[in-house]
Amino acid sequence: MSLVVGVDIGNSTTEACAALITAEGVEFLGSGLVPTTGIKGTTANVDGVEAAVRAALRTSRLALPALQRVFVNEATPVISGLAMETITETLITESTMIGHDPRTPGGAGLGVGVTVAFGELDECSPGEKVIVVVPVGIDFAVVSKALNAALERGVDLRGAVLGNDDAVLVANRISCSIPIVDEVRLVSSVPLGMTAAVEVAAPGRTIRTLSNAYGLATVFELNADQTRAVSPVARALTGIRSAVVVRTPSGEVSDRHIPAGTLELGGETSTVRIDVGEGAEAIMAALARVTPMKDASGEAGTNVGGMLASVKENMADVSGVDLAEVRIGDLLAVDTFVPQEVRGGLAGEVALENAVALAAMVRTSHGPMQQVALAISQRLRREGAAEVEVVIGGVEAEMATRGALTTPGTDRPLVVLDLGGGSTDAALADRSGAISTVHVAGAGDLVTRLIASELGVERDVAEEIKQSPLAKAESFFHLRLEDGTVQFFEEPLPPEVFARVVVLSTDALVPIPVRHSVDRIRQVRRTAKQRVFVVNALRALKQIAPYRDLRQIGFVVLLGGSALDFEIPELIADALAPYGIVCGTGNVRGSEGPRNAVASGLVLSRS
Amino acid sequence: MSLVVGVDIGNSTTEACAALITAEGVEFLGSGLVPTTGIKGTTANVDGVEAAVRAALRTSRLALPALQRVFVNEATPVISGLAMETITETLITESTMIGHDPRTPGGAGLGVGVTVAFGELDECSPGEKVIVVVPVGIDFAVVSKALNAALERGVDLRGAVLGNDDAVLVANRISCSIPIVDEVRLVSSVPLGMTAAVEVAAPGRTIRTLSNAYGLATVFELNADQTRAVSPVARALTGIRSAVVVRTPSGEVSDRHIPAGTLELGGETSTVRIDVGEGAEAIMAALARVTPMKDASGEAGTNVGGMLASVKENMADVSGVDLAEVRIGDLLAVDTFVPQEVRGGLAGEVALENAVALAAMVRTSHGPMQQVALAISQRLRREGAAEVEVVIGGVEAEMATRGALTTPGTDRPLVVLDLGGGSTDAALADRSGAISTVHVAGAGDLVTRLIASELGVERDVAEEIKQSPLAKAESFFHLRLEDGTVQFFEEPLPPEVFARVVVLSTDALVPIPVRHSVDRIRQVRRTAKQRVFVVNALRALKQIAPYRDLRQIGFVVLLGGSALDFEIPELIADALAPYGIVCGTGNVRGSEGPRNAVASGLVLSRS
Amino acid sequence: MNVLELREIGRAEKGARPDEVVLALSPGFATFFTKTIVDVPHSEVVRQILAGIEEQGVQARVIQVKARADLAAMAHTAARLSGSGIGIGVLARGTSMIHQKDLPRLSSLELFPQSPLMTPEVFRAIGRNAAQYAKGESPQPVPTLNDQMARPRWQAKAALLHLKECELLVKGAPPVEVEPVLTA
Amino acid sequence: MNVLELREIGRAEKGARPDEVVLALSPGFATFFTKTIVDVPHSEVVRQILAGIEEQGVQARVIQVKARADLAAMAHTAARLSGSGIGIGVLARGTSMIHQKDLPRLSSLELFPQSPLMTPEVFRAIGRNAAQYAKGESPQPVPTLNDQMARPRWQAKAALLHLKECELLVKGAPPVEVEPVLTA
Ligand SMILES: Nc1ncnc2c1ncn2[C@@H]1O[C@H](COP(=O)(O)OP(=O)(O)O)[C@@H](O)[C@H]1O
């Protein structure tokens, strides 16, 4: 009878499984889970290993001195990297349009006239159709008085553009009803002496004329060629409540692709170059053409290029392999978008620009595992496990499938899908017992990054959003959860959650500092999980399935941190159902959920 | 100088355009728009025509006696039809699962035991793991007392299934914390004496074990084959807060395709048969294979078959053409879903079953237009237009493009896209002036039908939802609009809008009697418009573009009732932008918006 | 058969917590009268309404009105005292109403004007719906049967019960919060 | 330069409409004092706050507190009287606070404790943010500069102004609703 502990050093977590091995079999005692210390597969892992071993032994009555063997996995380092490249850019020239959609415009309707500076209003003649442009800093009472005076003189005031947030104040004080757009920070750059149109829709509605190419044609009396030239302005102004268009000589808005750097994908027989700017679909299609990929590199000076280079350098450092020998094992490109300020905008307009997120992964089969085993042995002996022997266990994928097969209801042929932080790994254990593995880039960290980018929040907030459901504080005493139900509180909620969307995190309510609705944030969260994990589940399974036919796979067991997610397992199961695949979150040893598979497998393989 | 009126008899609306034709040109006087009376192209239209003519003359100082000519379009009847076929069905056998997700379950956690009827609880021995099943009608105090007594006797009560809505009441009164699922209407059918599991998640969360195939395997100690058999149960129970699974001998849940009838599509050289159950994509692919389609028919006894037959019969009646000669001109299939009660459900479970909506269209170039013209002439003369002559104008598509070209900023080559109620029509006026036309099935009525089906509301409510933005009554004094802004009221809102989502219709607030959120309803509304009008805009344009190349089209003008929609024009413009097409809502004569094109064209062609 | 005693706690005050419904009982409720016009015991009426509220995870407060026998006034008073703005009013004969503080007094969220049709199930549903309104949900209104024969058959008795209840009014007396105590 | 007169309308009552913010002014505001610690005229303070509220499409009611010179108490009183539950408190020297009726009195939605840093733009932003809270939105809190030198430089003057304001207190006097009248 010997007391053993199986230890799995992962990228993010180190898990341990304590057991007594007797003649009759294995008696499992306890498990432990701690954050991995240092990069997986390096001697820095020792602290985490010690903590995990202690945790696994805690529930039993046995302690370190009784420990005889520790089985560690062949923890080969995996370095993952993540970068994002913005691939479109919106540019307004000649300040020809204003489309920032301020929250409190004034008046309503469409007004067309010639732009006149506030200071020159006195010089306007009666009957002149005027759009007055008012600088920042002039008091609303002064503005209203001057506009009323001009109106009384007979000036045909048709609309106003203000620098201050004063549209409603002015509209409430002047004797006519005109559309007023305000909060135009750079109002001093509005071209003067040109025909302009101001349109404000009723509350809750959107503009109809300036967002229609033919509406612009009607307003500015354009011919067909001029209409064609101005149609991007109409498209840029759809879906908002107010806008201003100034008929400048050659002003336009362009939503153009920006050069985002070339990606070079090397296959066995050919190399493909593709501009990141072509988007995720094109990049993944290029990847498919060179699969199996031998290496990848990006253009110097780009985010993607820098990331790929640094991922290789990291691996060279950590594994001791020559930099020239390090190869990118897999890439995943995902289309996303990022809010960016529009160049040439007069009011801080923000557009959702297209972007491409790229995850990359480097693996190696080399690793200083012997040194790690030695260091573990020294540490444990120092701590009292005088007899302990540290043995490097079998191939990680074999251990994972062995552990996964302790999930009730499973049998070979089985695929284990390990949904981690940096990569998604699949291991197939076929009927004969043979194991094959596949590793693809893109996992939990990429999901978090997409959420952060698309909502415009920091990564720690995005991680919270990923992991827990949402709610909105409807009063200080109740939250409305994303499923529509209500949760009441005895004591008032803290001031910072007032009217905010919050994440129902395990410990606290985390307010999200954005204007989006619960449903919008939920949608971003779910599609991020879909675009990474459903895509990668299918990618990995297609590579590993016998004859590349998913129908040959009977059972898929989900393991890893991201298998704890409250949505990811069902998204994957739904995607795999049409192939007749039984897919679900693992339940290692009928009790551990998706955790401890490798650690348990290590123990089982020695019993 | 002569006073003329151009009259366009449409499927839903009859429009008129009054003008004075002089040597110098045309002076437009006024327009009129009324609902079409009777089917377009029949003498029943006369009432509508008279009303439209009167309306057009109203703003001028001229009256009927001055009217000299009336130009009517060759209003060829178009009969449109719409049908929906449900193509999947969920079936629970042996009452093996309960997944209706009641709003107020009780307790929390997972309980596994043997199902025992409430009345037999006394016969349970101490230590027996029991799931008690309580019939409808037993008072909650009686239930609680009996459960407490059993607990005191040492019965290991693990969960409860109740007929009444009493789970919280019972949970609050018993001495242990167990999961309780209630509101099980047919609780008398829950199998007794079998192992069952009850799971209730915390508020705002969803169940983890019964929605996982391996969770079911753990709970019921299943082997791999049994797990495979039971995995559809796990999938059916994802995303809900509570559920019950009973381990019956061969109970299962199946989500199967149901035979939905064959559709027969006839092309010039071949005929394709396809089961409606294969879904919209397959049907449209089959349609593409036989294009240009010569005719279509459906299976007798199905919704689709009945609709196609009745559309043909209608046309035969109306046009006087022989039934055997009537041909279906075009079809559009759209995937949708419809809430249906699950067969074998014990608690009124409702599943969103897949469905296919099919729009079909019959046109004919024959029509009793002469009779209609005569009838109009007689009526107008009777009403005082003694001199009037009614002339059948040119081809409708020519008139439409002529009228459309009065939109500022347009020029040939131009495509007019008429977005109506029953069909979507495209007319291309190329550089030489030649006109070609294409008509596709599926338009405003189909959008309304999809909204009605997917939200589970009546068609009149769906029409309101289609046409106006949404809001939620957050108190009796304020609404939160779908764009996040707030609208306050001086007087309290009517009681029926309390806490409801409402449509901001032109006249009133229309409460929507469903539980969906504003965002959900908005999403259904927008995707319905996308699936019909964006798809059909591309379909029609592809058929009509020179060389079938959309890049050959310079300008697209949107006309018709659905071009007034607050979202459809921008959805279409967005979809056409990648082809370099300038697309926008028409502005006939610079003042009429997307209306009056044909009527104006009729007048212009005679000047 | 349970007996209902309404133990006075004190003057009825405005509630602070939004998760409560206030139930207002008429002057004669459980005092002069002990059952509704069709003999549903008042103990069962209160028990069912409170059960409907409790099942929805909402709190209930009960008050007794002394100065009014007017259903709308009672229900609106309850609504105005309620932290959620939702109140229920019940007359001794069974007529009931769900009210909301911002509605005009003569309006209501749901009205149950035919006292002979009020069964324990309907009272339970009233409690449930009121609690759902308090949670900002919009429940299906409780289906009310319409029995054309109810009116003539019960009219005389209803009138007598109403008159008796009016005799019990104490002018100017403020509503009191009560604890409903059921003893077997 | 405008002069601000606060014309008493009557006792301050609880508002019914949810689209209002209540602004509570301290006892010395526009009476004994006419400008803030850094000489921003009280007429401008009120004008800017009301403008910030009006631009958001929300109503404003102004009250003057007589019995307290405690900023949190004033702001919380305003919040409890306000139909939206949102209130603003301003002391004569300029210190301000945005409060909400359900918060503990010593808490706040936004606090502006450094009176020397209060400019007309900040007062405008206070009005704007309070109105947005009233509309159930969650605005970015007004950025508050932190001037480490403000404290020592102004400490003495602030203390004097505070003492003076306390002398003006009328014990037990209820807050009054006022109409702010600006004359040039
Ligand atoms: N409860 C949870 N819900 C969702 N994601 C989680 C949860 N716990 C951990 N994760 C995610 O799991 C990932 C790490 O997985 P893990 O298997 O521990 O990593 P590795 O295999 O890389 O060591 C991270 O992306 C983290 O966000």
Ligand SMILES: Nc1ncnc2c1ncn2[C@@H]1O[C@H](COP(=O)(O)OP(=O)(O)O)[C@@H](O)[C@H]1O
């Ligand atoms: N304001 C509007 N917004 C959205 N849709 C509208 C509006 N007005 C009419 N419609 C839609 O237009 C369609 C009828 O279009 P119309 O051009 O009048 O028909 P037809 O060409 O068939 O005579 C209907 O589906 C109706 O729902």
Ligand SMILES: [Mg+2]
């Ligand atoms: Mg503004």
Ligand SMILES: [Mg+2]
């Ligand atoms: Mg319940």
